[in-house]
Amino acid sequence: MTEEKKEPKQEEPEPAEGKKLGRRDFLQGLSTLPVLGLFGAAVVQQARFDRKQKTKAAGTVKPRAGSVSDLNVALLGAGAQGEVLLNAMLKIPGLRFRAVCDIWTEYNRKKTVNLLRKYKHEPNAYENHEDMLAREKDLDAVVIATPDFWHSRHAVDCMKAGLHVYCEKEMSNTLEGARRMVMASRETKRLLQIGHQRRSNPRYIHCRERILGEAGMIGRIATVGGQWNRSAQPDLGWPARYAMPAERLKRYGFRSMAQFRNWRWYKGLGGGPIVDLGSHQIDIYNWFLGGRPVAVTANGGIDYYPASTHEWYDTVMAVYEYETPAGRTRAFYQTQTTNSSQGYFENFMGDAGTLLISESANRGAVYREPSAPAWDEWVRRGIVTAPVLSEDPAADAAAAVLDVRETVSPEKYGLPVEFTDPYHKPHLENFFDAVRGNAVLNCPAEVGYECAVTVLKVNASVEAARRLTFDPKEFEV
Numbered sequence: 001m002t003e004e005k006k007e008p009k010q011e012e013p014e015p016a017e018g019k020k021l022g023r024r025d026f027l028q029g030l031s032t033l034p035v036l037g038l039f040g041a042a043v044v045q046q047a048r049f050d051r052k053q054k055t056k057a058a059g060t061v062k063p064r065a066g067s068v069s070d071l072n073v074a075l076l077g078a079g080a081q082g083e084v085l086l087n088a089m090l091k092i093p094g095l096r097f098r099a100v101c102d103i104w105t106e107y108n109r110k111k112t113v114n115l116l117r118k119y120k121h122e123p124n125a126y127e128n129h130e131d132m133l134a135r136e137k138d139l140d141a142v143v144i145a146t147p148d149f150w151h152s153r154h155a156v157d158c159m160k161a162g163l164h165v166y167c168e169k170e171m172s173n174t175l176e177g178a179r180r181m182v183m184a185s186r187e188t189k190r191l192l193q194i195g196h197q198r199r200s201n202p203r204y205i206h207c208r209e210r211i212l213g214e215a216g217m218i219g220r221i222a223t224v225g226g227q228w229n230r231s232a233q234p235d236l237g238w239p240a241r242y243a244m245p246a247e248r249l250k251r252y253g254f255r256s257m258a259q260f261r262n263w264r265w266y267k268g269l270g271g272g273p274i275v276d277l278g279s280h281q282i283d284i285y286n287w288f289l290g291g292r293p294v295a296v297t298a299n300g301g302i303d304y305y306p307a308s309t310h311e312w313y314d315t316v317m318a319v320y321e322y323e324t325p326a327g328r329t330r331a332f333y334q335t336q337t338t339n340s341s342q343g344y345f346e347n348f349m350g351d352a353g354t355l356l357i358s359e360s361a362n363r364g365a366v367y368r369e370p371s372a373p374a375w376d377e378w379v380r381r382g383i384v385t386a387p388v389l390s391e392d393p394a395a396d397a398a399a400a401v402l403d404v405r406e407t408v409s410p411e412k413y414g415l416p417v418e419f420t421d422p423y424h425k426p427h428l429e430n431f432f433d434a435v436r437g438n439a440v441l442n443c444p445a446e447v448g449y450e451c452a453v454t455v456l457k458v459n460a461s462v463e464a465a466r467r468l469t470f471d472p473k474e475f476e477v
């Protein structure tokens with residue numbers, strides 16, 4: 001039976017003559033069908049914001065209510081992030097882990113298989129993804145958490161083998177690689193979710209849909225600021241007795257164990273801190289501002305670490321320019337890897353207020369500019385919580401008088417959304433819901449591609465030591 005014949009076009013897939021459709025055939029068929037608009041209010045509301053993306057994305061499947069059968073899942077890349085994702089997935093019902101593939105067979109792969117056995121899964125273990133795809137014929141989906149330079153090859157091969165794919169960010173370390181992923185998703189009609197997990201975080205969704213969208217309470221956003229600052233860290237090591245043979249390292253593109261462990265610092269393997277850390281937050285700039293930048297000017301370099309082991313810039317400061325329907329917005333972003341001051345956050349500054357948001361669950365607030373109209377209405381409608389009173393109003397008042405250069409501290413309002421799940425769980429749930437036909441992807445291939453274009457230009461601007469513009473066509477595949 002050809003792949004074409006396996007793709008039923010009607011609402012309820014009919015088995016071909018003489019053959020019953022397996023679960024995987026059924027799921028594959030679903031991903032070719034259009035969205036019918038039966039999703040919950042939040043998804044519908046989000047679809048309004050993302051209309052353009054969603055109509056083009058392959059992440060649109062027909063809802064299949066009440067699906068309860070287990071999905072057969074493989075994990076490809078069982079390192080630090082593979083473990084984080086797995087721990088989140090173990091809290092999601094209806095997943096059966098059938099395979100783990102990782103080249104570090106004696107350490108990461110072993111650890112992960114043992115963990116899964118504790119939870120009563122019986123995964124087969126593979127070193128090479130092609131062997132896994134050749135032998136595992138009943139997989140529905142794969143979760144990829146290998147180093148960035150492997151993403152394109154892994155994701156494309158898995159989609160061609162019929163699997164839906166959740167792939168970690170950065171989508172790819174090259175735009176050619178990312179483009180191949182978008183094309184493969186369209187050609188194979190497989191779902192491809194990119195791991196920008198903030199797009200499924202209920203706190204971020206609330207900020208975008210209700211604070212910026214419904215209330216518009218911070219006004220015209222002319223500037224944005226954000227950062228991810230991280231303490232100086234030694235290179236990652238490994239237990240000597242678990243070192244991989246040189247021949248295996250070479251086969252998978254690594255020069256040495258040191259390079260294998262610290263791949264994100266090497267050109268050709270990762271994209272450095274601006275990609276590793278910045279891409280999550282710069283994706284939020286695009287998402288919240290509802291557009292793409294027209295230019296970026298970045299400055300950075302290898303200021304701290306030895307260039308022999310850190311080929312990418314350890315310190316970067318970038319300014320994006322956006323032309324939004326409301327006017328121009330400049331968005332600053334910095335990442336540096338020698339000091340953790342103020343951690344990580346995004347700060348959207350409007351003429352009526354400031355929205356401070358971070359993946360860190362204990363950071364997030366909205367500050368009212370003193371000149372803005374009262375926000376009682378937004379408190380009443382549950383968009384923000386009542387203002388948080390200063391712990392020491394007398395000291396605040398004295399400080400305002402003493403330092404005449406400062407304006408009065410703005411009133412601080414809280415975010416009403418509690419979120420205590422593992423950070424990645426809602427994004428993974430969104431992916432598996434989409435595989436079951438009950439949701440649309442929150443970060444389909446096209447969205448991941450736009451982010452890759454936006455972020456990779458920062459390294460190009462540092463390299464060129466000048467402002468670089470974006471051609472709108474660059475964002476299209």
Ligand SMILES: NC(=O)c1ccc[n+]([C@@H]2O[C@H](COP(=O)([O-])OP(=O)(O)OC[C@H]3O[C@@H](n4cnc5c(N)ncnc54)[C@H](O)[C@@H]3O)[C@@H](O)[C@H]2O)c1
Nearest residue numbers: 077078079080081082102103104108145146148168169170
């Ligand atoms: N979304 C997030 O918040 C987040 C956080 C951290 C990392 N990440 C992403 O997750 C990915 C993995 O990062 P990490 O920190 O876990 O790296 P890591 O080095 O700890 O793990 C990578 C794993 O992939 C395996 N591997 C390498 N090449 C392989 C191949 N060809 N086939 C099979 N296995 C292979 C390695 O043996 C290792 O176990 C990266 O893309 C990274 O950007 C995302």
